[in-house]
Structures are given as C-alpha cells and as structure tokens.
Amino acid sequence: DQQVKQxxxxxxxxxxxxxxxxxxxxxxxxxxxxxxxxxPAEGPTFLxxxxxxxxxxxxxxxxxxxxxxxxxxxxxxxxSQPGDSAVYFCAASVNKGMRFGAGTRLTVKP
Amino acid sequence: EAGVAQSPRYKxxxxxxxxAFWCNPISGHATLYWYQQILGQGPKLxxxxxxxxxxxxxxxxxxxxxxxxxxxxxxxxKIQPAKLEDSAVYxxxxxxxxxxxxxEAFFGQGTRLTVV
Numbered sequence: 001d002q003q004v005k006q007x008x009x010x011x012x013x014x015x016x017x018x019x020x021x022x023x024x025x026x027x028x029x030x031x032x033x034x035x036x037x038x039x040p041a042e043g044p045t046f047l048x049x050x051x052x053x054x055x056x057x058x059x060x061x062x063x064x065x066x067x068x069x070x071x072x073x074x075x076x077x078x079x080s081q082p083g084d085s086a087v088y089f090c091a092a093s094v095n096k097g098m099r100f101g102a103g104t105r106l107t108v109k110p
Numbered sequence: 111e112a113g114v115a116q117s118p119r120y121k122x123x124x125x126x127x128x129x130a131f132w133c134n135p136i137s138g139h140a141t142l143y144w145y146q147q148i149l150g151q152g153p154k155l156x157x158x159x160x161x162x163x164x165x166x167x168x169x170x171x172x173x174x175x176x177x178x179x180x181x182x183x184x185x186x187x188k189i190q191p192a193k194l195e196d197s198a199v200y201x202x203x204x205x206x207x208x209x210x211x212x213x214e215a216f217f218g219q220g221t222r223l224t225v226v
Contacts, residue, residue, distance in 0.1 A: 034214055043114070043201055043217030044153065047183075089152050096166045097143050098215065100152030 003027045004092050005051045006101035014109055019077040021104050023090030026071065030092040030099075035064060038087045038103070048075070048089075085104045112136065114218035115201050122224045128190035131221045134184070142166075143215060144158030144177055144187050145201040153201055160183065192225045199223070 005024045013019045021035075031052040036044035050057040050064045050073070057064050063076045077084055087105050091098040115134040123129050135142050140161050143170065144152035158166040161182040170177070174193070179185040189196055199222050203215040 006152075036217075041219070043203075043219050046214040046216065049214055091152075097145075097155040097158040099155065100145075102150070102152045 001018055003030075003099045004090055004101040006090055006104050008104050009102070010105045010107070012107045012109065013080050016079045016081055019080045019084065019106055019108065021088050021090070021106065022079075023071075023073050023075075023077040023101055024071060025092050027094070027099075028068075028071065029094045032093045033064070033066060033073050034091045034093075034098065035062075036089045036091060036100075038089060048067075077106075079097070080106075082108050082110050084108050086091075114202055114204055115218055116200075116218035116221055118221055119219065119221055120222045120224075122226060125194055125225050126191040128188065129198055129223060130186050130188045131202075131223075133185045133187070133199050133202030133218060135185070135202070136216055139204035139206055139216075140182070141205045141215075142179055142204045143205075144185070145203065145217075147199045147201055147220070149198070154185070189223075192223075193226050196222050197223060197225045 003026050032048040035047040037047045039043045048059050048062045048064050050066050055066050066073045085108050087103045089103045090101040117132050142159045144156045147153045156170045159175045159179040162179045177187045197218040201220045203217045204214045205215040
C-alpha cells in the first residue's frame with residue numbers, strides 16, 4: 001500500500017538554514033495532506049496541513065507546498081532550529097484514514 | 111484538553127498468546143483510528159471507526175486482529191494469537207471528523223508490543 005512515499009530517509013542541515021522535506025503520492029483522489037513530527041517514544045504530533053484546493057499553506061516557520069499535477073508536496077522549515085530534529089511523516093487522506101510515508105529523519109546541527 | 115490515552119505503554123508476550131490494547135480518544139472526537147508502526151516504517155492504518163461503526167478495516171488482518179468501539183467512545187484492539195511479526199508500536203488516534211473537510215488526527219503515545 002505504497003500510496004505515499006518519502007524517498008529520503010534522512011536529512012541533515014545547519015541551524016538557521018532551510019530544511020526541505022519531500023513527499024510523493026500516487027492516489028489522485030487524496031484531498032487532504034498533512035505533516036506530522038515524531039520524537040522518540042512519543043506519538044506523532046500534527047504540524048501543518050493543506051487541502052487539495054490550495055497550493056501553499058504557512059504557519060510560522062513551516063510552509064507546505066502542494067503540486068497536484070506532479071503529485072508532490074514539500075515541507076519547508078525556515079529557519080531550522082536544533083529542536084526541529086525529529087522524524088517527519090507525510091500523510092494523505094480522502095474521507096478515510098490517513099496513509100503515511102515512511103518518514104524522513106531531520107537532524108539540525110548547531 | 112486531555113489528549114488520547116492509551117494503555118499499556120509496553121507489553122511483552124510470547125508468540126501464540128493473546129493481547130489487548132485500550133484507547134480513550136479526545137472527548138467529542140467521533141473518529142477513532144488504530145495504526146500499526148513497525149520499526150523504520152510509517153504508521154499503517156489498521157481500522158477506522160466513525161462513532162461505533164467501522165469505516166475502513168481493509169488492512170486489518172482479520173484472522174488474528176479484532177477491534178471494537180462500544181458506545182462510540184473507548185476502543186480496544188486485540189491480537190489472538192500473536193506472531194513475531196506483530197512486534198510494533200500500536201498507535202491510537204482520534205479526530206473531530208473526516209470527509210467533507212478533514213481535520214487532523216491526534217495521536218496517543220502508543221503501545222510498544224514485543225512478541226518473543
């Protein structure tokens with residue numbers, strides 16, 4: 001059920017720089033996309049979402065971009081902070097429960 | 111506002127034994143999900159309830175897994191008999207609604223199951 005893919009298992013960036021996490025999906029019926037952040041021994045925490053009728057959504061340092069024609073979305077974190085170090089999951093849904101990617105481990109170095 | 115509560119946090123059982131997990135969603139959330147997260151993978155949806163009805167259980171291994179949500183609030187997920195490959199973190203999540211304007215789901219801390 002690989003409908004949502006995160007092809008980069010890890011990403012390392014310097015503090016203050018931009019982090020860009022990518023996600024691809026195959027099901028064109030998905031109408032709602034989300035990013036979750038996960039720390040060890042905790043459940044995923046909701047970060048930001050975007051509806052399929054939009055192509056951009058911002059919340060503070062976090063911006064999600066959606067390219068429906070390419071079936072691609074990305075999460076930009078600017079500026080990156082050491083506390084952003086975590087595993088980031090991309091998820092997509094249509095009426096039913098979310099389908100998740102495998103996650104990208106982000107490390108922000110001081 | 112209290113979050114999603116799950117218990118137990120950890121469980122170790124032998125293969126072929128049975129185990130049950132409990133979840134109490136956020137008050138007022140009609141939709142409840144159970145996810146299985148195997149190490150190194152993303153969460154995989156097992157079952158979704160809308161109130162006390164099942165919306166999606168297409169990925170639930172029904173020969174050994176069962177779930178119920180009596181009265182549309184708390185839920186239990188059971189595995190009987192357990193296999194080694196069931197070792198994973200079982201996450202419960204809830205959301206206010208789905209469909210026609212989805213909202214984000216809130217997750218509990220999960221139950222880490224180890225089958226030996």
